Amino acid sequence: MTGKCVWFEGIPFPSLDYSPELLREVQESFLVKDEDVLLLTFPKSGTNWLIETVCLIYSKGDPKWVQSEPIWDRCPWVETKHGYELLKEKEGPRLISSHLPIQLFPKSFFKSKAKMIYLIRNPRDVLVSGYFFWRSAKFVKRPQSLEQYFEWFVEGNVVFGSWFDHARGWMSMRDKENFLILSYEEMKWDTRSTVEKICQFLGKKLEPEELNSVLKNSSFQAMKENSMSNYSLLKGQYFEENGQLLRKGVTGDWRNYFTVAQAETFDKLFQEKMADLPQDLFLWKQ
Numbered sequence: 001m002t003g004k005c006v007w008f009e010g011i012p013f014p015s016l017d018y019s020p021e022l023l024r025e026v027q028e029s030f031l032v033k034d035e036d037v038l039l040l041t042f043p044k045s046g047t048n049w050l051i052e053t054v055c056l057i058y059s060k061g062d063p064k065w066v067q068s069e070p071i072w073d074r075c076p077w078v079e080t081k082h083g084y085e086l087l088k089e090k091e092g093p094r095l096i097s098s099h100l101p102i103q104l105f106p107k108s109f110f111k112s113k114a115k116m117i118y119l120i121r122n123p124r125d126v127l128v129s130g131y132f133f134w135r136s137a138k139f140v141k142r143p144q145s146l147e148q149y150f151e152w153f154v155e156g157n158v159v160f161g162s163w164f165d166h167a168r169g170w171m172s173m174r175d176k177e178n179f180l181i182l183s184y185e186e187m188k189w190d191t192r193s194t195v196e197k198i199c200q201f202l203g204k205k206l207e208p209e210e211l212n213s214v215l216k217n218s219s220f221q222a223m224k225e226n227s228m229s230n231y232s233l234l235k236g237q238y239f240e241e242n243g244q245l246l247r248k249g250v251t252g253d254w255r256n257y258f259t260v261a262q263a264e265t266f267d268k269l270f271q272e273k274m275a276d277l278p279q280d281l282f283l284w285k286q
């Protein structure tokens, strides 16, 4: 996958909209403000679902905003050229998303009171989701088979680097007051409670009908049909026609794709890399 990538500090990034110079500038000079809200993920963890949910919380369930502005403009990726320029211009509190590993994140964040949500997902499902997504992308070396992508993923040879390093790095923030860890699995299994948790963390109060509207408009089906959120506007330029962001939206899909040997290899690796972390952070239980 990394054949077509740009590199910064040993981490590969997609070839489009990223550059080592910009990544350095983002790290050194981007000013995070206390009132910003940051949404952090390893790619394919449910980033866009979290963004859509938070945008809808901000608009009190009114879908006008999410249906009229592309998701990458509502909550720009700070590490991309497009997102960085947009964020510099934005007045007031900003929603900012990022896939950056902790060591490359804007240094100003660590001195700020800005709130951050880190969304984690079973890495086995992240792997499968990534395989289907990247194989239709135009800005990375595409995987030719799941077997090949499995090898790349376990070696950390994928964009934004090793999932294990990414998760470990950000989890070191877990006791900070301005940091909330959520999982894709809890969002999926109890969406209402998770949205309530997000509201509480962000200090937002919703009326029951507003909360219902957040849930309705951020559902898989609603997002799949929303051209401002489903990446259909990027087809042709960034993706082949068959590429889709909203593929299945389920938990445990890896079971349909991993061989027994791959499942065992992954379990062993997960144990090696993550055994010392509190296991209640990993809701998926494999």
Ligand SMILES: Nc1ncnc2c1ncn2[C@@H]1O[C@H](COP(=O)(O)OS(=O)(=O)O)[C@@H](OP(=O)(O)O)[C@H]1O
Pocket (backbone or CB within 6 Å): 041, 042, 043, 044, 045, 046, 047, 048, 049, 125, 128, 129, 130, 132, 218, 219, 220, 221, 223, 245, 246, 247, 248, 249, 250, 253
């Ligand atoms: N509303 C909603 N409900 C449930 N699941 C959802 C939703 N929106 C996105 N998704 C699923 O999230 C996966 C894409 O992850 P990301 O948004 O992180 O992708 S990206 O890294 O920003 O490209 C991808 O997972 P897979 O279906 O397993 O491929 C999407 O389907």
